[in-house]
Amino acid sequence: MHDMCLRDGMHAMRHQISLEQMVALATALDEAGVPLIEVTHGDGLGGASVNYGFPAESDEAYLRAVIPHMKNARISALLLPGIGTVEHLRMALDCGVHTIRVATHCTEADVSEQHITLARKLEMDTVGFLMMAHMLDAPSILAQARLMESYGANCIYCTDSAGYMLPDEVAEKLSVLRDGLKPETELGFHGHHNMAMGVANSLAAVDAGADRIDGSVAGLGAGAGNTPLEVFAAVLDRMGAVTGVDVFKLMDVGEDIVVPMMHQMVRIDRDSLILGYAGVYSSFLLHAKRAGEKHGVPSSKILVELGKRKTIGGQEDMIEDVALDLLKRQRKAAGSSA
Amino acid sequence: MKVNAALIGSGNIGTDLMYKALRSDWINPVWMVGIDPESDGLAKAREAGLKTTHEGVDGLLPHIEEDSIQMAFDATSAYVHAENSRKLNERGVLVIDLTPAAIGPYCVPVVNLKEHVGKKEMNVNMVSCGGQATIPMVAAVSRVQPVEYGEIVATVASLSAGPGTRKNIDEFTRTTASGVEKVGGAARGKAIIILNPADPPLIMRDTVHCLTETRPDEEAIRESVASMIAEVQKYVPGYRLVNGPVFDGNRVSMFMQVEGLGDYLPKYAGNLDIMTAAALRTAELFGEEIANGTISLSAAGA
Numbered sequence: 001m002h003d004m005c006l007r008d009g010m011h012a013m014r015h016q017i018s019l020e021q022m023v024a025l026a027t028a029l030d031e032a033g034v035p036l037i038e039v040t041h042g043d044g045l046g047g048a049s050v051n052y053g054f055p056a057e058s059d060e061a062y063l064r065a066v067i068p069h070m071k072n073a074r075i076s077a078l079l080l081p082g083i084g085t086v087e088h089l090r091m092a093l094d095c096g097v098h099t100i101r102v103a104t105h106c107t108e109a110d111v112s113e114q115h116i117t118l119a120r121k122l123e124m125d126t127v128g129f130l131m132m133a134h135m136l137d138a139p140s141i142l143a144q145a146r147l148m149e150s151y152g153a154n155c156i157y158c159t160d161s162a163g164y165m166l167p168d169e170v171a172e173k174l175s176v177l178r179d180g181l182k183p184e185t186e187l188g189f190h191g192h193h194n195m196a197m198g199v200a201n202s203l204a205a206v207d208a209g210a211d212r213i214d215g216s217v218a219g220l221g222a223g224a225g226n227t228p229l230e231v232f233a234a235v236l237d238r239m240g241a242v243t244g245v246d247v248f249k250l251m252d253v254g255e256d257i258v259v260p261m262m263h264q265m266v267r268i269d270r271d272s273l274i275l276g277y278a279g280v281y282s283s284f285l286l287h288a289k290r291a292g293e294k295h296g297v298p299s300s301k302i303l304v305e306l307g308k309r310k311t312i313g314g315q316e317d318m319i320e321d322v323a324l325d326l327l328k329r330q331r332k333a334a335g336s337s338a
Numbered sequence: 339m340k341v342n343a344a345l346i347g348s349g350n351i352g353t354d355l356m357y358k359a360l361r362s363d364w365i366n367p368v369w370m371v372g373i374d375p376e377s378d379g380l381a382k383a384r385e386a387g388l389k390t391t392h393e394g395v396d397g398l399l400p401h402i403e404e405d406s407i408q409m410a411f412d413a414t415s416a417y418v419h420a421e422n423s424r425k426l427n428e429r430g431v432l433v434i435d436l437t438p439a440a441i442g443p444y445c446v447p448v449v450n451l452k453e454h455v456g457k458k459e460m461n462v463n464m465v466s467c468g469g470q471a472t473i474p475m476v477a478a479v480s481r482v483q484p485v486e487y488g489e490i491v492a493t494v495a496s497l498s499a500g501p502g503t504r505k506n507i508d509e510f511t512r513t514t515a516s517g518v519e520k521v522g523g524a525a526r527g528k529a530i531i532i533l534n535p536a537d538p539p540l541i542m543r544d545t546v547h548c549l550t551e552t553r554p555d556e557e558a559i560r561e562s563v564a565s566m567i568a569e570v571q572k573y574v575p576g577y578r579l580v581n582g583p584v585f586d587g588n589r590v591s592m593f594m595q596v597e598g599l600g601d602y603l604p605k606y607a608g609n610l611d612i613m614t615a616a617a618l619r620t621a622e623l624f625g626e627e628i629a630n631g632t633i634s635l636s637a638a639g640a
Contacts, residue, residue: 049489049528050487050489050547050549050589050591051489051547081507081508082507082510082511082530082531082532082533083511083530085508085511086508105535107496107535108496108504108533108535110501110504110505111507111533113504114505114508294586309536309540310534310536311534312532312534312535312536314530314532315491315532315534317493317543317545317593318493318543318545320581320591320593321543321545321580321593324581324582324584325580325581
């Protein structure tokens with residue numbers, strides 16, 4: 001179980017988590033037995049920007065604050081080639097990051113060669129993270145996964161960035177990866193709860209051979225959040241699985257730490273349901289709400305249009321652009337009917 | 339009188355550049371240099387009447403004098419550029435670098451080309467496709483008032499990003515960010531690149547965000563942006579502002595689209611077009627000055 005509150009959750013917090021909150025939450029997750037915790041800007045190392053949002057503190061400040069407090073848990077960092085570079089990767093290693101997750105759109109694995117090769121050479125736990133996996137069929141995902149494996153990734157993720165996938169699709173994709181990759185290569189699944197499939201999809205992934213499952217306590221993540229980790233842990237407990245995670249402590253973390261710090265309830269509202277339904281990148285949610293408010297265009301329409309244009313992760317700049325296009329259209333329609 | 343030129347590299351960029359150079363009033367493409375005898379680019383060059391070699395720059399060197407080659411475009415890779423440039427400069431050939439090697443100063447024609455011609459540079463670098471598309475916009479703002487931070491997001495169709503770009507994606511972000519600072523005039527620069535696989539392929543999109551030190555002078559920036567776009571359109575007709583400038587506090591944002599001419603790759607690959615068009619524009623201005631006798635090239639160290 002790999003917690004995302006302090007990375008994917010950064011999206012839901014507009015990247016404004018304080019160092020104290022980071023340390024308190026990470027320490028509590030560590031005490032609850034969560035083995036791996038991700039700490040980075042929502043869009044990965046180097047994500048600090050106008051496009052994705054400037055965080056309260058730098059990646060380096062967060063990592064240096066959290067890592068010394070960890071008793072058992074290890075810390076991971078996310079890196080998207082095109083946004084972050086190998087310099088960021090070296091910085092993360094220097095801070096004591098154990099796991100680096102190199103994320104690309106599911107069809108573009110070959111942009112990760114520089115970063116995966118270096119991470120492996122530096123003997124880091126190296127993960128290839130294929131995003132928006134609903135946009136590509138299983139055999140093609142396998143081909144991309146093999147590229148990452150060939151660069152040196154020891155674990156491959158099937159990432160449902162839009163919260164679009166249903167359990168059958170998760171099972172199919174994970175099975176094809178399991179059969180096609182080296183037996184020693186681990187598999188992971190990262191879900192979003194936009195269609196309330198987080199837990200069901202994660203179970204399907206485990207059944208199909210996944211070794212690592214991402215979630216976040218109280219679902220603190222982009223869109224309607226990630227797979228709620230305390231719920232997933234409780235389900236596994238009931239199924240008789242030994243997870244090493246203390247379900248009651250995890251519930252307390254959610255109730256006492258995560259929920260009180262949320263800026264807004266992370267839940268399946270209309271916009272996040274549209275993300276899942278239309279297959280749109282979950283991190284677009286708050287950006288679309290903001291652009292909608294600024295320009296007087298419904299955020300739901302912006303999200304549907306972003307889906308139509310086949311935008312992918314990282315294209316946050318298209319949100320305001322689409323809002324302005326819709327505004328022009330609205331004005332034209334109003335003008336012609338007047 | 340046209341200036342004779344060689345094209346080093348027979349890939350997408352070199353071939354696209356050849357078609358543009360064949361239409362130039364100032365540049366006469368004489369040689370195309372490749373390393374693969376089977377390459378499509380070399381075949382296209384032969385069809386167009388150019389001399390070709392598949393033995394790299396060394397295959398060209400013996401012919402430089404007899405064919406009066408005065409300029410070369412290097413569209414190979416950052417790894418071999420320095421060596422190519424050294425050999426060519428030694429023989430008095432001016433090198434226009436389209437790789438991310440950037441051993442010479444950055445050149446964005448509408449912003450600083452005249453400066454380089456005045457200094458008689460023997461090697462100029464064309465930054466990157468995203469840099470050519472966005473740096474003019476950063477400069478359009480920074481010539482009005484100080485820009486504390488410039489950020490660009492370049493989105494290109496997956497099909498238009500070749501293996502070189504993919505293997506060296508960090509070089510893109512680094513070189514472009516540095517160009518945003520050095521040529522665009524932003525105190526700090528950041529660059530982001532996205533490869534989008536949508537089918538049909540999307541036309542190159544670029545977003546430019548500038549954070550100005552003081553409240554933006556909206557009217558002056560609108561005017562400056564409009565006149566800069568008109569300048570870029572002289573060599574890239576498909577360069578246009580889709581939305582903006584948007585003003586939000588001290589943020590100024592421009593949303594650009596770059597459609598190519600479709601010379602070698604289809605029109606969506608505006609990223610290749612703006613690179614080759616900018617390189618040719620650079621060569622033409624040098625060529626004009628050479629033809630007018632305002633500048634003359636001399637072998638390095640001579």
